[in-house]
Amino acid sequence: MxxxxxxxxxxxxxxxxxxxxxxxxxxxxxxxxxxxxxxxxxxxxxxxxxxxxxxxxxxxxxxxxxxxxxxxxxxxxxxxxxxxxxxxxxxIALIPQDPMTSLNPVRRVGAQIAAVLSHHLGLSKRQARARAGELLAEVAIREPGRVLDLYPHEISGGMRQRVLIAMAFAxxxxxxxxxxxxxxxxxxxxxxxxxxxxxxxxxxxxxxxxxxxxxxxxxxxxxxxxxxxxxxxxxxxxxxxxxxxxxxxxxxxxxxxxxxxxxxxxxxxxxxxxxxxxxxxxxxxxxxxxxxxxxx
Missing domain, CATH: 3.40.50.300 (P-loop containing nucleotide triphosphate hydrolases)
Known part of the structure; x- marks a missing residue:
């Protein structure tokens, strides 16, 4: 191979x-x-x-x-x-080591995932947000619609790492x-x-x-x-x-x-x-x- x-x-x-x-x-x-x-x-x-x-x-x-x-x-x-x-x-994507320093502390979780989707796939703002919610659900985050509107410091370390994994596979x-x-x-x-x-x-x-x-x-x-x-x-x-x-x-x-x-x-x-x-x-x-x- x-x-x-x-x-x-x-x-x-x-x-x-x-x-x-x-x-x-x-x-x-x-x-x-x-x-x-x-x-x-x-x-x-x-x-x-x-x-x-x-x-x-x-x-x-x-x-x-x-x-x-x-x-x-x-x-x-x-x-x-x-x-x-x-x-x-x-x-080629990256899952970094430290989710607290890898996520932007002043941007909501959903906006950060949506930015990746809009930049690389050309999705509209509404499409990107909807897909971001689907990705959070895919990485087993409960209440993805609510988490989209949270800041990184408002979620646990394990959830932050799941967000980075969602972004990597997006x-x-x-x-x-x-x-x-x-x-x-x-x-x-x-x-x-x-x-x-x-x-x-x-x-x-x-x-x-x-x-x-x-x-x-x-x-x-x-x-x-x-x-x-x-x-x-x-x-x-x-x-x-x-x-x-x-x-x-x-x-x-x-x-x-x-x-x-x-x-x-x-x-x-x-x-x-x-x-x-x-x-x-x-x-x-x-x-x-x-x-x-x-x-x-």
């Missing part, structure tokens, strides 16, 4: 105090149509930066120095900016970048949101790149997974295979550090500092080779 998203050998650097710090070092990821791929790793691994690069939302001081990002067979990096922007929200995109969408939620609400995302994925047929540091979430909803550290892909494959037979020491260390409900008495083992040090040493070695123009 042809991948709907194909990231190849992507390098991203961030300028800082007169020099560049590499945050992605030759990362490659495929997402097939309709699948959920987990992108996992500890904080600072480069997960969110990879998602931002796909969306074209890198910080102002970040630059892509090498690689390609192909979406539906077209290289996003070679696409004119106005054309690429038309894809965002329409064909235009039936073929790819969604979900950037740790359950991090700010309690365990019960997290489970509800994961079930909701999976139900919507099946009904809409969208592919999802699910960015997370939680291997438990990956095990529940991701068919495939990619393990990232220091901007490098260390392991990639079917989720069941990677979790049952991890090949890389870092993946094995992450699994050993993950609490298991089926083995509550088992002691957790932190990722060994020596392993982290060796991974960073290898990353810096690759940086030096790249700076010298030598192959890795």
């Amino acid at each position: 042809t991948a709907i998203l194909a990231v190849r050998d992507l390098h991203v650097a961030i300028g800082r105090r007169g020099h560049a710090a590499n945050v992605l070092r030759g990362a490659s990821v495929d997402v097939e149509p309709g699948e959920v791929r987990g992108l996992v790793g500890e904080s600072g691994a480069g997960k969110s930066m990879l998602g931002r690069a796909i969306l074209g939302l890198l910080p102002a001081n970040a630059v892509i120095t090498a690689g390609t990002i192909a979406f539906e067979g077209r290289d996003l990096l070679a696409m004119p900016e106005p054309e690429r922007r038309k894809l965002l929200g329409r064909r 235009c039936n995109p073929s790819l969604i970048i979900a950037d740790e969408p359950t991090t700010a939620l309690d365990v019960t609400v997290q489970r509800q949101v994961l079930q909701l995302v999976e139900r919507l994925r099946q009904s809409h047929g969208a592919a999802i790149l699910f960015v997370t540091h939680d291997l438990g979430v990956v095990a529940k909803i991701c068919r495939t997974m990619t393990v990232l550290h220091a901007g490098r892909v260390l392991e990639d494959g079917m989720t069941a295979d990677v979790l049952a037979r991890p090949r890389h020491p870092y993946t094995r260390a992450l699994l050993a550090a993950t609490p298991r409900a089926d083995r509550p008495a088992e002691a957790l083992r932190p990722v060994p500092p020596a392993l982290i040090e060796s991974l960073w040493s290898e990353a810096h070695r690759l940086d030096r080779l790249a700076d010298a123009g030598l192959p890795s």
Whole structure:
């Protein structure tokens, strides 16, 4: 099957105090149509930066120095900016991490969803509001007509996340970048949101790149997974295979550090500092080779 998203050998650097710090070092990821791929790793691994690069939302001081990002067979990096922007929200959507900072606090919920529909689908104000109500009902928000007229601070965190999910699926995109969408939620609400995302994925047929540091979430909803550290892909494959037979020491260390409900008495083992040090040493070695123009 042809991948709907194909990231190849992507390098991203961030300028800082007169020099560049590499945050992605030759990362490659495929997402097939309709699948959920987990992108996992500890904080600072480069997960969110990879998602931002796909969306074209890198910080102002970040630059892509090498690689390609192909979406539906077209290289996003070679696409004119106005054309690429038309894809965002329409064909490629984002479920961000923090709903409180992602929603406009001075605009009503319904107006924010309607703005997406009007901009991308050309719906009239009345049509957009009606469709916004339908979307809220689709994400299991009670009394959607009432919620449309509320401000973000007047609804719970779980409801705000559902609003963002409704906005992401509003235009039936073929790819969604979900950037740790359950991090700010309690365990019960997290489970509800994961079930909701999976139900919507099946009904809409969208592919999802699910960015997370939680291997438990990956095990529940991701068919495939990619393990990232220091901007490098260390392991990639079917989720069941990677979790049952991890090949890389870092993946094995992450699994050993993950609490298991089926083995509550088992002691957790932190990722060994020596392993982290060796991974960073290898990353810096690759940086030096790249700076010298030598192959890795």
